[in-house]
Amino acid sequence: MARQPRLTLPGYPYHVIQRGNNKQAIFTTTADYQRLLDLLEENAKKFDVAVHAYVLMSNHFHLLATPKTADGLPKMMQAVGRSYVRYFNDAQKRSGTLWEGRYKSTLIQTDRYLLACMAYIDLNPVRAGLVVQPQDYPWSSYLHYLGVRVDRLITPHALLWELGNTPFAREAAYAELVQGGISPVQQAAITQATLSGWALGEADFVADLQKSTERRVAKAAPGRPFSVNKPNQKQPE
Secondary structure, eight states: OOOOOOOOOTTSOEEEEEEBGGGOOSOOSHHHHHHHHHHHHHHHHHTTEEEEEEEEOSSEEEEEEEESSTTHHHHHHHHHHHHHHHHHHHHHTOOSOOBSSSOEEEEBOHHHHHHHHHHHHHTHHHHTTSOSSGGGOSSBSHHHHTTSSOOTTBOOOGGGGGGOSSHHHHHHHHHHHHHHOOOHHHHHHHHHHHHHTOOBSOHHHHHHHHTTOSSOOOSSOOOSOOOOOOTTOOOOO
């Protein structure tokens, strides 16, 4: 069965996952992590893709990004993927594939899922048991949103401005949001939508989205919407 074409509509945020082949490590040194970030920054500018959040794990990475053109995100990912494989193979004196096929992605409804997806990305190292707090992990965009460092790769989404009237207020609000976490149901919804390639949003959003493309955007009618938990809200058992 032929694989379905990508859902590539400009102006919408996408959650992206790229994995190493057979779960192999795609980073072995600090220089490797920095090389991928440099390639992302270079090609995000080249192909007009705004990267809102990222996390680089040992054998995969996540992005949250909004392309300005229909082919911007695929071209960026292709350029980054090819360049990084050449670099990594040369550095490791190896040959062959590095990636587990093409990247996975889902178009997300901004007002319902963008902040939840950012928290999902920032909490990835915590879920993996690498750190206790997300700010302790160096290879994510979280420290940028805490105001600890300036990350040139990052273009904050306009929705972030609604978190506060000053940079300090926005930083504090976002930190509180991430500390509040996301529920297992939210986590599963984001993961499943990304791996399947279906759009993630409420029924009305998905129905309107379908009018913009001949490509199917959902396998079935979406369920109840999910939202970011309020800070200190108890997580489901």
